[in-house]
Amino acid sequence: MNNITPSCVRNDVQSRIARIAAMLQAHGIDAMLVTDNVGLYYVSGRVYAGYALVSSDATVRYFVRRPNDIEGVDYIRKPEQIVDMLGYCPAKLAMQCDSLCVNDYNRLCSAFAQAQVVDGSAIMRSVRSVKSSYEIELMRQCGLKHARAYSRIPAIYKAGMTDVELQIEIERLLRLEGCLGIFRVHGESMELFMGNILAGDNADNPTPYDFAMGGAGQDPSIPVGANGTVIEPGHAVMVDACGNFNGYMTDMTRTYCVGQLTELALKAHQLSIDINCRLAAEGKPGVEAKRLYEIALEMVQQAGMEDYYMGHRQKAGFVGHGLGIEINEAPVLAPRSRDVLAVGHVIAVEPKFVIPGTGAVGVENTYVVTEQGMDCITLAPEEIIPLG
Amino acid sequence: MNNITPSCVRNDVQSRIARIAAMLQAHGIDAMLVTDNVGLYYVSGRVYAGYALVSSDATVRYFVRRPNDIEGVDYIRKPEQIVDMLGYCPAKLAMQCDSLCVNDYNRLCSAFAQAQVVDGSAIMRSVRSVKSSYEIELMRQCGLKHARAYSRIPAIYKAGMTDVELQIEIERLLRLEGCLGIFRVHGESMELFMGNILAGDNADNPTPYDFAMGGAGQDPSIPVGANGTVIEPGHAVMVDACGNFNGYMTDMTRTYCVGQLTELALKAHQLSIDINCRLAAEGKPGVEAKRLYEIALEMVQQAGMEDYYMGHRQKAGFVGHGLGIEINEAPVLAPRSRDVLAVGHVIAVEPKFVIPGTGAVGVENTYVVTEQGMDCITLAPEEIIPLG
Numbered sequence: 001m002n003n004i005t006p007s008c009v010r011n012d013v014q015s016r017i018a019r020i021a022a023m024l025q026a027h028g029i030d031a032m033l034v035t036d037n038v039g040l041y042y043v044s045g046r047v048y049a050g051y052a053l054v055s056s057d058a059t060v061r062y063f064v065r066r067p068n069d070i071e072g073v074d075y076i077r078k079p080e081q082i083v084d085m086l087g088y089c090p091a092k093l094a095m096q097c098d099s100l101c102v103n104d105y106n107r108l109c110s111a112f113a114q115a116q117v118v119d120g121s122a123i124m125r126s127v128r129s130v131k132s133s134y135e136i137e138l139m140r141q142c143g144l145k146h147a148r149a150y151s152r153i154p155a156i157y158k159a160g161m162t163d164v165e166l167q168i169e170i171e172r173l174l175r176l177e178g179c180l181g182i183f184r185v186h187g188e189s190m191e192l193f194m195g196n197i198l199a200g201d202n203a204d205n206p207t208p209y210d211f212a213m214g215g216a217g218q219d220p221s222i223p224v225g226a227n228g229t230v231i232e233p234g235h236a237v238m239v240d241a242c243g244n245f246n247g248y249m250t251d252m253t254r255t256y257c258v259g260q261l262t263e264l265a266l267k268a269h270q271l272s273i274d275i276n277c278r279l280a281a282e283g284k285p286g287v288e289a290k291r292l293y294e295i296a297l298e299m300v301q302q303a304g305m306e307d308y309y310m311g312h313r314q315k316a317g318f319v320g321h322g323l324g325i326e327i328n329e330a331p332v333l334a335p336r337s338r339d340v341l342a343v344g345h346v347i348a349v350e351p352k353f354v355i356p357g358t359g360a361v362g363v364e365n366t367y368v369v370t371e372q373g374m375d376c377i378t379l380a381p382e383e384i385i386p387l388g
Numbered sequence: 389m390n391n392i393t394p395s396c397v398r399n400d401v402q403s404r405i406a407r408i409a410a411m412l413q414a415h416g417i418d419a420m421l422v423t424d425n426v427g428l429y430y431v432s433g434r435v436y437a438g439y440a441l442v443s444s445d446a447t448v449r450y451f452v453r454r455p456n457d458i459e460g461v462d463y464i465r466k467p468e469q470i471v472d473m474l475g476y477c478p479a480k481l482a483m484q485c486d487s488l489c490v491n492d493y494n495r496l497c498s499a500f501a502q503a504q505v506v507d508g509s510a511i512m513r514s515v516r517s518v519k520s521s522y523e524i525e526l527m528r529q530c531g532l533k534h535a536r537a538y539s540r541i542p543a544i545y546k547a548g549m550t551d552v553e554l555q556i557e558i559e560r561l562l563r564l565e566g567c568l569g570i571f572r573v574h575g576e577s578m579e580l581f582m583g584n585i586l587a588g589d590n591a592d593n594p595t596p597y598d599f600a601m602g603g604a605g606q607d608p609s610i611p612v613g614a615n616g617t618v619i620e621p622g623h624a625v626m627v628d629a630c631g632n633f634n635g636y637m638t639d640m641t642r643t644y645c646v647g648q649l650t651e652l653a654l655k656a657h658q659l660s661i662d663i664n665c666r667l668a669a670e671g672k673p674g675v676e677a678k679r680l681y682e683i684a685l686e687m688v689q690q691a692g693m694e695d696y697y698m699g700h701r702q703k704a705g706f707v708g709h710g711l712g713i714e715i716n717e718a719p720v721l722a723p724r725s726r727d728v729l730a731v732g733h734v735i736a737v738e739p740k741f742v743i744p745g746t747g748a749v750g751v752e753n754t755y756v757v758t759e760q761g762m763d764c765i766t767l768a769p770e771e772i773i774p775l776g
Binding site for chain 2: 006035036037041045046047048049050065066067068069095097098099100101102103105106119121164165168169171172175176178180181182187188189191192193194205206207208209210214218219220221222223246247248313314325
């Protein structure tokens with residue numbers, strides 16, 4: 001027995017390994033080489049520097065470079081040692097081709113010279129999308145802490161604050177509640193520091209990133225989110241901040257306001273609540289993810305609110321996404337998604353609207369897919385909350 | 389003329405393109421396809437979603453997916469459109485094989501089917517390591533703000549605080565000073581949230597990450613840094629936090645204490661100051677980076693302090709590193725480094741010691757390499773600073 005895996009997560013890790021192995025068998029693959037931090041955390045229960053080799057017989061070997069104090073694992077200096085230590089080379093070997101960089105991949109292909117290497121990304125993505133009861137419990141804990149931190153936001157607001165100043169105090173609230181701060185996103189191209197706080201018309205500034213909402217940001221090096229806007233009466237303030245409290249995370253957005261918002265903004269916000277409610281009821285195992293996208297869009301069209309939906313000057317092409325260790329996992333609620341909902345999927349639903357002159361409104365909740373529909377784990381008031 | 393590049397950085401971007409082009413010519417490469425956010429920021433002055441193609445004739449084309457409001461660039465939906473829009477396919481094309489994932493690489497290779505694709509990572513790394521006076525000015529501004537935020541740390545300390553509580557207040561100080569928060573690291577395997585604050589013996593906990601210092605962290609999902617240690621008399625508190633104020637960053641460590649530290653700790657700290665001073669004088673253009681590593685090690689050996697140097701239970705294998713947009717750029721001050729110092733290199737020097745029972749001590753400064761030696765841009769008192 002090795003002690004790389006914290007005892008509380010050992011059973012769960014074993015069943016994760018078994019589920020990966022079952023998919024490897026189904027695809028005629030002999031083993032999966034896990035290389036990225038998210039994958040290593042998933043198959044071991046902790047982040048370490050090195051590799052894990054999950055075999056189709058549901059065994060796993062941990063090859064560790066650092067830290068130097070883990071008992072019962074195989075220590076290596078370089079990946080070229082792995083095949084020697086195994087005593088064989090898997091004939092058909094999957095690698096994480098959606099995260100592994102080309103140079104590392106080439107080196108690993110040489111180290112496993114006898115193997116036929118195939119892409120294992122889809123298998124990892126599929127297995128990870130279905131959360132165990134252990135993982136769901138971690139995410140429920142995130143939801144509680146996430147909501148508790150948000151409940152303190154009105155108390156920290158001061159008249160005349162900028163969005164950046166408010167964001168800094170929200171970051172502090174979250175951190176004091178136990179938020180780890182780090183916000184794991186799949187893929188090189190999305191970056192965000194701890195959250196997106198949008199006040200007034202900054203919400204209508206398009207960003208390069210594939211998030212639901214935009215914002216110009218403070219600097220061209222990270223052009224997203226708060227940009228120094230002074231929060232004024234009539235502004236909506238949308239808060240969508242990091243819910244990572246234990247390696248897993250919830251995604252949760254609430255909208256705040258200063259003074260009175262327009263009828264249009266209030267209508268849009270209520271529509272967001274209604275869409276959340278409807279998708280929660282419709283989201284059952286076997287339902288196509290794209291169907292949920294369509295239902296949301298139909299509701300928006302019936303209300304005549306397309307102009308403002310999922311952005312105004314630039315629009316996002318989805319209304320929800322799976323999440324867990326990363327903020328963007330399967331399934332994706334988008335028009336061309338081929339995902340089908342399954343028990344254990346955890347999905348953030350975020351129908352949002354950008355109303356010129358007001359800002360962004362709407363709510364985002366995180367839901368667990370059950371036989372009865374989707375169960376909300378970000379329980380907090382959904383109405384627009386006055387600041388100050 | 390396009391307006392992707394902010395006017396203040398246009399001349400500098402032009403000279404960056406020219407320097408990349410010169411290296412492409414020298415290697416007989418026709419063009420470099422820039423794909424990662426750091427590279428796009430470098431060749432355009434802003435982060436966007438898309439690609440840049442830098443040709444060996446020192447022209448550049450920007451292919452943009454998002455945001456949707458940039459004038460004078462080529463908008464694309466997918467990379468397969470690029471060759472058509474160019475009207476030709478470069479015969480020999482470099483890609484960023486140290487950051488591009490295998491799946492994206494394969495797709496791009498198909499999109500540029502006529503091209504011979506080679507690794508351009510080393511060229512980008514080499515060009516980016518030599519900073520222009522514009523970039524150095526940005527980094528000087530970071531140094532000033534970094535030092536100003538650190539100067540307020542004693543005022544926020546309260547007796548009985550944990551390292552995590554102190555870290556949260558330091559994060560807030562930095563953010564209020566203008567820190568963007570985001571901490572860009574090259575490579576998948578290094579992760580850190582905004583900084584590493586180490587109190588007492590937590591400094592001796594090894595981490596998986598390739599940072600100079602360790603710390604157990606708060607959770608196995610991000611096992612580095614502060615772990616909830618209550619700061620007590622006799623503890624050293626090492627603060628090494630994010631200095632990204634404008635897309636570029638400085639790296640700066642200072643050591644604080646509560647009560648009196650041991651003679652051994654004080655000796656180690658003074659040795660760190662002395663090593664900084666010596667390396668600053670020795671670090672001139674043409675000097676091998678590994679020579680600076682050796683000089684530092686010789687000073688440590690002469691003082692009989694090897695047991696504590698660069699970690700105690702687990703040791704880091706370097707004493708300094710280049711930095712700029714990312715925290716880990718060239719050159720690297722390590723025993724097997726093949727880097728040679730050049731005017732415009734910016735280097736963080738961080739000779740640190742872990743003293744059992746006390747914690748981590750030492751200072752880290754960021755230096756600009758000049759003809760006369762290395763010029764410190766993190767100007768702040770170097771002695772151990774009492775808290776409270």
